[in-house]
Amino acid sequence: MKTVEEAxxxxxxxxxxxxxxxxxxxxxxxxxxxxPQNKLPPAIHITGTNGKGSVSTMVSNxxxxxxxxxxxxxxxxxxxxxxxxxxxxxxxxxxxxxTTTKEVAECLKILDKQLTPDIPTEFEVLTAIMLxxxxxxxxxxxxxxxxxxxxxxxxxxxxxxxxxVITSVGLDHQALLGHTIxxxxxxxxxIIQDDSSVVIGDLPEEAQLVVASRxxxxxxxxxxxxxxxxxxxxxxxxxxxxxxxxxxxxxSRITPEQISKGLGDSQLAARFERVKPGVLIDGAHNAQGxxxxxxxxxxxxxxxxxxxxxxxxxxxxxxxLEFDEIIKNRRFQMILVPFVGPNGRHSxxxxxxxxxxxxxxAPSWREAYHQTKTDIVVFTGSLYFVSQVRGKI
Numbered sequence: 001m002k003t004v005e006e007a008x009x010x011x012x013x014x015x016x017x018x019x020x021x022x023x024x025x026x027x028x029x030x031x032x033x034x035x036p037q038n039k040l041p042p043a044i045h046i047t048g049t050n051g052k053g054s055v056s057t058m059v060s061n062x063x064x065x066x067x068x069x070x071x072x073x074x075x076x077x078x079x080x081x082x083x084x085x086x087x088x089x090x091x092x093x094x095x096x097x098x099t100t101t102k103e104v105a106e107c108l109k110i111l112d113k114q115l116t117p118d119i120p121t122e123f124e125v126l127t128a129i130m131l132x133x134x135x136x137x138x139x140x141x142x143x144x145x146x147x148x149x150x151x152x153x154x155x156x157x158x159x160x161x162x163x164x165v166i167t168s169v170g171l172d173h174q175a176l177l178g179h180t181i182x183x184x185x186x187x188x189x190x191i192i193q194d195d196s197s198v199v200i201g202d203l204p205e206e207a208q209l210v211v212a213s214r215x216x217x218x219x220x221x222x223x224x225x226x227x228x229x230x231x232x233x234x235x236x237x238x239x240x241x242x243x244x245x246x247x248x249x250x251x252s253r254i255t256p257e258q259i260s261k262g263l264g265d266s267q268l269a270a271r272f273e274r275v276k277p278g279v280l281i282d283g284a285h286n287a288q289g290x291x292x293x294x295x296x297x298x299x300x301x302x303x304x305x306x307x308x309x310x311x312x313x314x315x316x317x318x319x320x321l322e323f324d325e326i327i328k329n330r331r332f333q334m335i336l337v338p339f340v341g342p343n344g345r346h347s348x349x350x351x352x353x354x355x356x357x358x359x360x361x362a363p364s365w366r367e368a369y370h371q372t373k374t375d376i377v378v379f380t381g382s383l384y385f386v387s388q389v390r391g392k393i
Contacts, residue, residue: 002098004097010105011126013122014120014124016122019117019118021152025118025121029125030128033104037157042250043141043142043143043160043162043163044142044144044161044247045156045164046144047153047191048166048167048201049169049171049286050168050170051168051238051239051242052145052165053268053271054236054268055165055242055243056144058231058266059247060089061263062263063247064089066258069139069140071087071143072143073086073134073143075145078387078390084130085130096133100129100132104132123147124154144158149184150188151189151190153190153191156191162249163246164192164197165201166203166207167200170286171288171318181204182209185211189211192214195216196215197220199220200219200221200242201221201242220245221242222238222241222245222246223244224237228260228263228264231272232274233271233292234292234295236271244259247262269281272296278375279378279379280377280378280379281378281379281380281389282380283380284380284381285313285319285381287322289319293378293380294322297376298329305375306376307375307377307378308368308372308374308377309326309332310377310378311335312337312379312386313385314341315348319348319381320348327359333374335362336350336360337365337368339365341385365385379393
């Protein structure tokens with residue numbers, strides 16, 4: 001393994017899921033690596049159905065401005081795989097990614113033989129790479145975004161989660177997390193440690209009750225509108241308030257001026273991002289996300305505009321739950337396009353969905369784009385889909 005491409009290929013070659021939902025593989029891997037998770041600074045651990053990437057970005061920028069050497073772990077990436085592991089907005093270097101991946105790969109040569117057939121997965125291996133890399137840096141703080149859920153997520157191994165953040169709770173990943181809001185909230189609340197402060201976004205009441213039952217400290221909420229939002233889009237008002245509450249719980253000495261500058265410095269691709277005049281990209285990958293996007297496009301700035309949503313969504317997402325509301329609005333039209341996600345995951349059955357809801361289809365996003373005549377075009381759906389579009393458009 002000599003190049004960053006080979007390192008990334010190795011990571012992607014790992015199993016996408018385990019034989020059983022458990023933390024055993026992760027702890028076995030970390031043990032073989034001399035437990036880097038025990039050598040890390042305090043963390044802000046962030047989960048949520050939507051909003052966790054935005055909140056993570058704003059939190060890490062505020063901490064950076066406040067003088068913290070801050071490690072950030074995010075997923076998925078939009079343009080460069082190395083976006084997933086950063087320190088103070090600097091992507092992990094290609095050399096460091098190769099070196100650390102080789103270290104983890106050497107441990108896996110032995111561990112895989114011991115654990116076969118249930119060997120560490122792709123996300124577990126990447127998380128181990130992140131933890132190993134961060135443990136060797138002079139960090140003051142970490143901002144760690146959960147992959148899926150919380151209770152059994154491979155990031156849930158840190159010993160010093162100072163602040164646990166739950167940005168939102170909606171129906172997504174039900175096969176793994178549960179079929180009700182309460183069940184999903186219980187999984188997400190699994191990141192809370194006994195001495196953690198707990199910050200929540202705008203959660204349904206049933207989710208709040210579950211989170212409160214798993215927390216030994218009162219639930220904290222951000223105040224809307226105190227600071228100018230850190231990222232564009234109406235839905236970022238709530239995320240901004242949540243981010244501010246999280247950093248305030250982490251260090252009450254962080255000043256309003258540092259918070260404002262950190263928010264102003266924040267940038268995140270594919271979140272209500274204007275990529276060219278009249279073209280937006282937003283990774284509204286589930287029903288809750290699509291609802292928030294629709295609300296943002298109904299604010300004063302857009303009320304006189306006609307809008308086309310070009311949607312490339314994975315089959316196992318529930319974006320269609322918001323279609324009825326959107327098609328009532330004559331300013332909007334929707335075009336569904338096919339999309340093959342990572343690991344061969346397929347898009348919606350666009351023909352049957354289009355027939356049911358009376359919306360259009362196109363054989364590709366390019367053809368959909370060229371046939372639109374509205375004031376604004378918004379590419380949305382899976383973050384993998386909008387990442388592909390963003391790279392081309």
